[in-house]
Amino acid sequence: MVLTTGQNRHTERRDFLLRLLASLRVSPDDREDLAQLALLRFLSRGYAEKALDSKREKALLAKIGYSIFVDSCRKKRSHNLGVGEAEIVDHHQNAIKESVNADVQDLVESANLDPDDRLLLEKRFGDGESLVAIARDWGLHVNTIRRRLERILEQLRRLAMTQENSTTNWGAGS
DSSP states (O other), X not given: OOOOHHHHHHHHHHHHHHHHHHHTTXXXXXXXXXXXXXXXXXXXXXXXXXXXXXXXXXXXHXXXXXXXXXXXXXXXXXXXXXXXXXXXXXXXXXXXXXXHHHHHHHHHHHHTOOHHHHHHHIXXXXXXXXXXXXXXXXXXXXXXXXXXXXXXXXXXXXXXXXXXXXXHHXXXXX
C-alpha cells in the first residue's frame, strides 16, 4: 500500500507523539490513546492546514502531547499516583517548556514589543495570572487587558507567519 502525502504526514505526527510519550514513560497501553487525543486536538485547532515548518509543527505537537499527558496524570494522581511519576512529569515539563520558550522568546524579541506588552505576556503566560488578576493589579477593566493581549498575540502571529514564509520561500528562487 502506497501512502499519500497526507497519510505520510499523519503517520509522521503519530510516530513523533508515540516517541514523545515513550520518553515520558507512558505505559504502552496508554500511549496510543494519548497520541490519538493529541492528534485530534492538533487537527481540530487547524494546525494541519497551516504551512508550518517541521520544527514548529513538532513544537506544537510536543506541547499538545505533553498537555494531554499532564491532564491524564492529574486524573491518575487523584488515584494516588506515586512520587516517582510526579518527578518525571516535573522534569519533562521543564524540558518542554525550555524548548518552546526559546522559540517564543526569539519571536517576542524580534517583535520589538513595548515593555508593558512584554510584562503583560509574562504575567499572563509566564506567571499564569488570570486576566481578572492582571486587570485588578493594573487598575484597568478586564476587557481592556483582553483586547490588548489579543492585539499583542495577533502581532506575534503575523510576525511568526512572516518569518515562516520567508524561511519557506528562501530556497524557492523567486
